[in-house]
Amino acid sequence: xxTLDQQNSLDRGPRFTLRPSLFVPxxxxxxxxxxxxxxxxxxxxxxxxxxxxxxxxTIGSPYAxxxxxxxxxxxxxxxxxxxxxxxxxxxxxxxxxxxxxxxxAATAVALYGHVADxxxxxxxxxxxxxAVIAGALWGALAAVLKVKSGTxxxxxxxxxxxxxxxxLYWCVQSPALLRKPMTSSATLPESLEIPDATQLPLLTGxxxxxxxxxxxxxxxxxxxxxxxxxxxxxxxxxRAVGLNPVAAHRAGISYAKTVIVALAGAGALGGLAGALMLxxxxxxxxxxxxxxxxxxxxxxxxxxxxxIPGVIAASLLFGFMRSGGINMEMVAAVPTALVVVIQGLxxxxxxxxxxxxxxWERRT
Amino acid sequence: xxxxxxAVFLGSSxxxxxxxxxxxxGEMVSERAGVLNMSIEGMxxxxxxxxxxxxxxxxxxxxGLLIGIVSVVPVSLLQAFLSNTLRANQIxxxxxxxxxxxxxxxxxxxxxxxxxxxxEIPGLAKIKPPLLGDIPIIGPAVxxxxxxxxAGIGIIIITALVLRxxxxxLAIHAAGAEPKAVDKSGLSVTAVRYGVVVFAGFMAxxxxxxxxxGDIHTFTEGMTRGAGYLAIASVIFGKWRIGGTTxxxxxxxxxxxxxxxxPALGVNVPNALLIMLPYLLALLAVGGLVGRQMAPAxxxxxxxx
Numbered sequence: 237x238x239t240l241d242q243q244n245s246l247d248r249g250p251r252f253t254l255r256p257s258l259f260v261p262x263x264x265x266x267x268x269x270x271x272x273x274x275x276x277x278x279x280x281x282x283x284x285x286x287x288x289x290x291x292x293x294t295i296g297s298p299y300a301x302x303x304x305x306x307x308x309x310x311x312x313x314x315x316x317x318x319x320x321x322x323x324x325x326x327x328x329x330x331x332x333x334x335x336x337x338x339x340x341a342a343t344a345v346a347l348y349g350h351v352a353d354x355x356x357x358x359x360x361x362x363x364x365x366x367a368v369i370a371g372a373l374w375g376a377l378a379a380v381l382k383v384k385s386g387t388x389x390x391x392x393x394x395x396x397x398x399x400x401x402x403x404l405y406w407c408v409q410s411p412a413l414l415r416k417p418m419t420s421s422a423t424l425p426e427s428l429e430i431p432d433a434t435q436l437p438l439l440t441g442x443x444x445x446x447x448x449x450x451x452x453x454x455x456x457x458x459x460x461x462x463x464x465x466x467x468x469x470x471x472x473x474x475r476a477v478g479l480n481p482v483a484a485h486r487a488g489i490s491y492a493k494t495v496i497v498a499l500a501g502a503g504a505l506g507g508l509a510g511a512l513m514l515x516x517x518x519x520x521x522x523x524x525x526x527x528x529x530x531x532x533x534x535x536x537x538x539x540x541x542x543x544i545p546g547v548i549a550a551s552l553l554f555g556f557m558r559s560g561g562i563n564m565e566m567v568a569a570v571p572t573a574l575v576v577v578i579q580g581l582x583x584x585x586x587x588x589x590x591x592x593x594x595x596w597e598r599r600t
Numbered sequence: 601x602x603x604x605x606x607a608v609f610l611g612s613s614x615x616x617x618x619x620x621x622x623x624x625x626g627e628m629v630s631e632r633a634g635v636l637n638m639s640i641e642g643m644x645x646x647x648x649x650x651x652x653x654x655x656x657x658x659x660x661x662x663x664g665l666l667i668g669i670v671s672v673v674p675v676s677l678l679q680a681f682l683s684n685t686l687r688a689n690q691i692x693x694x695x696x697x698x699x700x701x702x703x704x705x706x707x708x709x710x711x712x713x714x715x716x717x718x719x720e721i722p723g724l725a726k727i728k729p730p731l732l733g734d735i736p737i738i739g740p741a742v743x744x745x746x747x748x749x750x751a752g753i754g755i756i757i758i759t760a761l762v763l764r765x766x767x768x769x770l771a772i773h774a775a776g777a778e779p780k781a782v783d784k785s786g787l788s789v790t791a792v793r794y795g796v797v798v799f800a801g802f803m804a805x806x807x808x809x810x811x812x813x814g815d816i817h818t819f820t821e822g823m824t825r826g827a828g829y830l831a832i833a834s835v836i837f838g839k840w841r842i843g844g845t846t847x848x849x850x851x852x853x854x855x856x857x858x859x860x861x862x863p864a865l866g867v868n869v870p871n872a873l874l875i876m877l878p879y880l881l882a883l884l885a886v887g888g889l890v891g892r893q894m895a896p897a898x899x900x901x902x903x904x905x
Contacts, residue, residue: 279711327691381887390638390691391833391886398826398879406872531699538692573706580700584678587693588686 256596257541260589261582264539265553268581275577276570286568293563294556298445300563305447306517307529308548308555309454310335313509314533315547316461317375317502319540321389323465324498325478330378330393331530333400334503337374338367338510340407343414343427343521346434346514359433364511371507372500374400379499383492389499397530405523414521427521436516450512457505462544474498506530532558535579539586541593554579607741609854609861614742615815617853618749619644619807623831624838624845625756626803629763631835633796634776634898638694639679640804641828642701643672647808649705652819653712656721661813665724665748668809669802675701676801680794687902698828706821723817724748724809746814752806760842772796776896779903789903804828826879833882839894848885852878 276286295301314331321328342363345351351362378396381387407414408425416428436448465471476484477494485491513529514521532554540546561575623640630637637643650671655664675697682693728734728744735743763769774782775792782789811827812819830852837851838844859874 275707279707329691329695381883385888387887391829391836392883394829395833395879395883395886398829399876399883402872402876402879406870406876409872410870534695535699571707571710573703573710576699576703577707578703580696580698580703583696583699584682584693587688587696588682590689591687 256593260593261539261541261546261550261586264582264585264589267585268578271581272574272578275574279570281568281570286564286570289564289567289570290560292567293560296563298442300559302445302447303517304552304555304559305451306512306555307558308551309450310509310513310529311533311536311554312454312547312551313457313505313512314530315536315540315551316457316544317505318534318537319542319544319547320461320465320474320505321498321502322537322542323471323474323478324494326382326495326498326502327390328375328378328393328499328502328506329390329534330375330397330400330503331506331509331533332526332528333393333397333530334371334374334506335510335513335526335530336397336400336404337370338507339514339521339525340404340414340510341366341370341507342511342514343407343430346430347414347428352431352433357437359431360436360515363430363434363515364508367507367511367514368504369507371510372504375503375506376496376500378503379496382499383495393499401526404521404525408521408523425523429520430515434515435519436512446517448512448516450516453512457508458544458548461505465544470497506533509533532579535583538583604737604741605861605865607738609857610738611742611744612857612860613850613854614749615745615853616856617849618745618752618814619810619827620831620834620849620852621756621807621846622752622810623800623804623807623828624834624849625759625842626800626807627831628835628838628840628842628845629759629772629803630796630800631899632763632776632840632896633772633793634779634896634901634903635680635683635793635797635800636690636694636832636900637676637679637683637797637800638691638832639675639697639701639828640694640800640831641824641826642694642698643675643679643801643804644808644811644828645698645705645822645824646675646701647672647805648812648823649709649808649819651805651809652721652812653708655723655813659722661722661724664722664813665806665809668813669805672801672805672808673798676798676804677794679801680797683797683902684790684793687904690900690902702822709819709821721813721817721819723813746810748806748810748814752803752810755803755806756842756846763842773896775903776898779898783903783905789905793903804831807831830878830882833886836895837882837885840896851881855881 273283277283293300294304318328345363345366349362351359374396378389378392381392382389408427409415411418414427415425416423436450439447439449439451473489473494476487476489477491481491536547536550536554539550557575561572564570565572623644627637627640647668651664651668654667655661679694679697682688683690724746726744727747727750728740732743733739763772771782771787771792775789779789782792811823834845834848834852837848855877858877862869862874
């Protein structure tokens with residue numbers, strides 16, 4: 237034991253520490269990736285071919301790179317929301333529904349809010365704001381249930397996800413809501429395409445590299461959330477309520493207010509993620525809009541263990557994994573479900589390793 | 601609404617409630633002992649897939665059912681290991697298992713059936729119980745159900761008796777309410793909690809098999825579509841009691857059955873609203889009608905000696 241401890245104290249230099257909270261996630265990802273490769277071999281696809289298709293789909297072209305980055309922004313926003321709520325010991329698994337209501341609100345305002353002619357970028361800022369508000373309300377709903385009747389937020393945000401996803405389905409099915417005017421029975425159940433002015437501007441203006449302004453926005457939000465959690469009294473309140481609600485109450489911190497703000501904040505970020513997807517990439521609202529991105533963002537938040545840079549790293553990883561996975565399916569006939577398997581393994585491994593990490597960190 | 605239509609509605613409510621009921625009772629027993637399995641969804645999906653493949657490959661739905669039951673054992677052991685031995689967050693680990701099973705079953709399904717799908721899969725037989733089944737109109741419409749449901753009701757009755765009248769039932773209850781006392785009495789809390797998770801997995805496997813080879817005789821990717829979460833909601837709604845959980849499941853089943861019934865009656869309600877209804881009811885149920893104090897005292901908390 238002592239030699240191990242000595243070894244440890246030697247490793248623990250002032251500048252560089254190899255902490256378990258860093259290497260365990262990396263080990264989990266490596267383990268899951270190894271299983272993924274073994275599965276590719278098992279289904280009879282050449283592993284080098286699959287890897288080539290994966291790399292092509294991620295960084296093979298400027299277009300692929302941009303698609304991965306845009307996707308990573310969506311995951312990161314949901315992930316920041318998860319970390320924010322989790323600081324108050326709340327588990328928000330409602331990203332999927334928050335994305336859906338954000339998408340609905342953004343579509344409604346972009347199409348029918350008469351915003352297309354507004355100056356100064358208001359044409360896309362107002363739909364974004366609408367999405368943020370819709371997401372915040374969706375998140376606050378779970379918070380109110382928790383404060384009023386003690387409903388576990390995991391169950392309520394999860395049920396709200398299903399409700400949000402079906403609400404979106406309703407909106408695109410019903411001509412009275414957001415479905416485009418039915419000219420024939422073959423009219424698809426989707427909204428009209430939003431006007432050009434309401435679409436998010438591209439960073440470079442080059443359609444070959446369509447990264448939109450969601451990327452700098454996400455980085456800005458990363459900074460804001462990071463500072464909010466680490467440097468402000470608000471961050472202290474969240475942590476206090478998360479660690480001990482009773483003690484926090486004695487210290488004059490309102491439990492109800494903190495829970496509502498935390499979950500509404502997480503919901504707002506989820507709603508914004510939906511706005512980026514709709515205004516930035518898809519431009520029409522369709523059934524299945526949220527595409528599981530809410531769960532990817534949740535996993536990114538889990539992986540990060542509460543760190544904002546960690547969320548960014550995990551989101552980039554998943555952004556690239558999704559893009560690479562899609563290309564593997566098209567080029568190398570490897571089903572995208574493989575990526576889902578890898579994600580599941582990562583979550584399970586990390587959940588199982590949490591005790592080990594805690595013990596280790598307490599010891600050092 | 602005519603009697604005939606009402607009987608059909610009642611029959612389909614029971615049919616749609618059946619998988620929730622099977623999974624819900626298993627989860628209730630597990631939660632009584634203090635273990636929350638968010639992975640019920642994944643366990644159901646695993647069995648829905650394995651039993652469909654088993655029935656398709658062997659041509660015998662009974663073999664399919666057995667394969668479905670066996671396929672869930674490793675999943676429930678994994679959940680039990682994570683929850684009890686590694687003391688992992690039960691919600692996170694459960695969701696992880698659900699993601700893994702969704703990916704794995706989709707992958708395996710594509711490999712076995714290809715993207716075309718809709719292979720003919722032999723299903724479990726329906727039976728009409730004597731007496732009840734002979735009632736005119738109501739008999740065939742309401743009571744002619746897949747035999748697995750009747751078998752499941754038998755298991756649920758036995759479960760109720762075990763919980764109420766045996767020392768095992770007491771141990772399960774105590775493991776959730778006062779685990780230290782169980783420990784002091786010489787029983788292992790960990791063993792009880794492993795047992796209940798495996799039981800929840802067994803019940804979820806019956807529920808999954810009911811979905812694929814009992815009800816619609818096919819497998820579709822991610823076919824549980826949140827049924828596992830509804831089962832968990834029904835436990836909360838039913839205040840961790842067998843009778844309450846059963847009623848909650850029937851209510852969710854009836855809400856789902858309305859989807860098919862109302863359009864037949866010419867009532868014009870948006871389809872999406874009807875699909876949403878069980879989730880909406882579940883949200884209202886967990887949000888307003890029951891208090892927190894009803895939950896087993898140590899629900900979701902790993903036990904540490």
